[in-house]
Amino acid sequence: MQVIETLAEGLKREYKIVIGASDISEKVDARLEKLKSEVRIPGFRPGKVPTSLLKKRFGQAVLGEVLENALQDSSRQAIDERGLRPAVQPDVTVVSFEEGKDLEYELKLEVLPEIEPIDFSEIELERLVVEPTDEQVDEALQRLAEQQRTTKPLEEERPSAKGDVLVLDFKGTVDGEAFPGMEAEDHHLELGSNAFIAGFEDQLIGKNKGEEVEVVVTFPENYGNEKLAGKEAVFQVKIKDILASEAAAIDDELAKGYGRENLEELREQLKESLANEYKTIARSLVKRQLLDALAERCTFEAPEKLVEMEFDNIWRQIEQQREAGRLDEEDKDKDEETLRQEYRAIAERRVRLGLFLAEVGRQESIEVSQEELQQGLLAEMRNYPGQEESVMQFYMQNPAALANLRGPLLEEKVVDFILEKAKVSERETDRQGLMDALEAMDPLEGQAAAATEVVAPAEEVPAEASSKEGSSSEESSTEDKGA
Numbered sequence: 001m002q003v004i005e006t007l008a009e010g011l012k013r014e015y016k017i018v019i020g021a022s023d024i025s026e027k028v029d030a031r032l033e034k035l036k037s038e039v040r041i042p043g044f045r046p047g048k049v050p051t052s053l054l055k056k057r058f059g060q061a062v063l064g065e066v067l068e069n070a071l072q073d074s075s076r077q078a079i080d081e082r083g084l085r086p087a088v089q090p091d092v093t094v095v096s097f098e099e100g101k102d103l104e105y106e107l108k109l110e111v112l113p114e115i116e117p118i119d120f121s122e123i124e125l126e127r128l129v130v131e132p133t134d135e136q137v138d139e140a141l142q143r144l145a146e147q148q149r150t151t152k153p154l155e156e157e158r159p160s161a162k163g164d165v166l167v168l169d170f171k172g173t174v175d176g177e178a179f180p181g182m183e184a185e186d187h188h189l190e191l192g193s194n195a196f197i198a199g200f201e202d203q204l205i206g207k208n209k210g211e212e213v214e215v216v217v218t219f220p221e222n223y224g225n226e227k228l229a230g231k232e233a234v235f236q237v238k239i240k241d242i243l244a245s246e247a248a249a250i251d252d253e254l255a256k257g258y259g260r261e262n263l264e265e266l267r268e269q270l271k272e273s274l275a276n277e278y279k280t281i282a283r284s285l286v287k288r289q290l291l292d293a294l295a296e297r298c299t300f301e302a303p304e305k306l307v308e309m310e311f312d313n314i315w316r317q318i319e320q321q322r323e324a325g326r327l328d329e330e331d332k333d334k335d336e337e338t339l340r341q342e343y344r345a346i347a348e349r350r351v352r353l354g355l356f357l358a359e360v361g362r363q364e365s366i367e368v369s370q371e372e373l374q375q376g377l378l379a380e381m382r383n384y385p386g387q388e389e390s391v392m393q394f395y396m397q398n399p400a401a402l403a404n405l406r407g408p409l410l411e412e413k414v415v416d417f418i419l420e421k422a423k424v425s426e427r428e429t430d431r432q433g434l435m436d437a438l439e440a441m442d443p444l445e446g447q448a449a450a451a452t453e454v455v456a457p458a459e460e461v462p463a464e465a466s467s468k469e470g471s472s473s474e475e476s477s478t479e480d481k482g483a
Contacts, residue, residue, distance in 0.1 A: 003078050006106075011087070011303050015107040019070055020059070021100055027066045028323075034157045062396055075107050087303035090106045090439045115359045120421035126317065127286045135273035136431065140270045141250050142399040148248035148257060153241075159206045160242050162192040166204060167241035168249045170215075174231045182233070184219070190245060197233070202239065209277065213237045222325040246451045277358055281438055286424065288441050291353055291448060294418075304357075310449050311347035317444075318343065321456040346444050354449030366417060373402070376409045411448060 001023070007014035032054045039058075041049050055062075071092055079086065090109035097103045149393050153164045162164060172182035181332045190272050191201050197217045215235040223229040248254050255266035314351055318339065331339060360366070368376075378396055381388040 001077070002075050007108075009109045011113060013084065013109050013111060016095075017074055017078060017104040017105055017107055019074055021102050024066060025065075025100070025102060027070065028059075028062055031062045033063070063099065067097070070103065071105065078107060079109070084109070086311070087112050088305045110305055112303070112355065113300040115298075115300055115356055118294070118297050118356075120418050121423065122292065123418075123422040125286050125289045125293070125419070125422055125424045127424050127426050128282045129426050130431055130434050130436055131428075132235055132271050132281065133280070133431075136274055136309050137267055137271050139266040140274065141254075141267065142247070143264065144248040144258065144270075145250050145254060146268075148254065149245050150248065151245050152245050157209060158242075159208055160191060160204060160239070161244055162205060163190070165190050165243040165245050166239055167243065168237055168239060170203075171238040172233050172235040174219075174228055174233045174463040179225070179228060181211075182235070186240065188243075200235070204239070206245050209239055209242050211239050211309060220325075222323070224272055231389065279435055280435060285434075285441065286379075286419065288445075290415065290418060290422065294353060294356060295349050298351065298356045300355075302348050302351045302355070306351045306449070307344070307348050310351050311344050314343050314347055315446060317342070319474065343444070347449075352447040354381060354411075357411055357448055360418065361410055361414045363415075365415060366410065366413050368406050368413065372409055372413075373406055376405055377402075380405060 001020075002018040004016040005013070030053075032051055032055050036046075036051075036060060039049060040056070041053070043470065044050075044053075058310065071094075075090060075092055075252070077133075079090070087110045090107055092110070093104060093106045095104045110437075112338055123469050129332045168189055169185045170183065171178065173179075174182075189195060189204075190202065191205055199218060200215055203215045204213060215370065217235070218232050219225075219228045219230060221230045248257075251264065252262045253369055254263045255263045258266060260266040260269060318327070318331075320425065336344075377392070380395075381391045384391050395405065
């Protein structure tokens with residue numbers, strides 16, 4: 001095998017690799033010889049099939065297999081001998097090959113940058129501390145009581161008011177045409193719940209039992225059904241009954257409904273839950289400070305392909321927000337080129353941080369245990385109530401998805417490791433101060449690209465093969481096994 005370096009520029013490396021025709025021929029002959037004991041051909045005893053017949057029947061398939069293995073093995077050897085650590089899958093392009101002649105191909109890759117260590121003890125951070133107040137516990141109790149609301153007939157007939165539950169029959173049309181989901185009988189609707197299109201419930205306030213009302217509303221421009229988006233709808237509504245709605249009493253019975261012995265025990269549970277919620281938010285804020293501090297110190301070059309991959313992920317989110325009408329106000333006034341430049345900078349920042357955190361994890365032998373991965377999987381399953389089994393099957397059948405789940409877990413462990421070494425002071429504040437700080441945080445900048453998504457050890461990164469148009473070996477490309 002002959003390896004010639006043709007490019008060494010920044011993180012990019014390119015090589016011309018030639019495998020001699022004799023080497024390929026030897027491997028083909030060895031594979032055909034092995035086939036003698038594996039194939040069964042009528043008229044021949046096992047192991048006695050003539051090589052010429054095997055070559056006639058299986059020659060092209062064997063040649064393709066040999067070429068695939070040759071590309072895979074030789075590219076890995078070239079990478080390992082030079083001590084390279086690919087950032088992503090290398091590209092292999094077959095330049096020329098004809099049976100009986102040398103195989104020539106190009107190997108292109110980006111390597112991981114050299115990452116200098118950082119003295120974490122020099123990083124100064126501030127963690128906000130918030131203690132739940134009795135008033136906040138009372139508010140949480142009231143929310144629980146609201147969730148257990150009951151309805152009862154009005155003691156005296158009166159017009160409907162916000163908070164009442166109406167029993168309705170309704171039928172809606174758009175341009176005179178009825179659509180699925182715009183008709184119901186005996187539907188219970190709480191006025192003020194905003195369960196229907198904006199403006200629908202407001203037009204039913206102050207009405208009486210038995211009254212028939214024409215309600216006119218306009219579907220939002222970004223409504224999921226394109227046929228209804230932005231269209232005016234007319235609903236014929238009959239109010240069959242008006243029910244008074246009231247929250248459950250805040251007492252021991254309420255507590256028992258939530259699995260607690262008494263009200264005091266429920267209050268303690270709520271206080272603990274609020275404290276944990278505040279700690280989680282405070283951690284996300286101190287993590288953001290840490291990432292900002294690391295980003296200032298991580299000035300190494302980021303692999304171009306990794307930046308492109310991260311940018312594509314971010315841009316898909318931006319496009320989805322734009323389609324759903326949820327794009328930030330400040331972004332709405334920017335032209336697309338400006339937006340792309342800004343988010344590409346964020347992508348580059350995230351890749352640098354992801355690579356740095358991965359390197360710290362590698363240097364400090366920080367790993368995600370199987371138990372931690374299982375806990376992460378259980379947490380992911382809880383995000384899909386009723387679909388836990390299908391979520392579990394998805395991850396069990398998709399190793400790449402499971403690896404992506406491992407990435408954020410590793411990131412959190414590395415962040416915890418660094419926080420232990422940094423200078424972290426504490427400052428007491430209230431809930432509003434905590435929420436204001438959270439509101440000011442840009443979620444896209446407040447994270448790194450998940451470590452295991454942006455880097456894998458060189459020995460786990462196979463080459464991605466392709467062939468130039470017109471090459472005689474288009475069928476012989478390496479198998480993409482993923483990293």
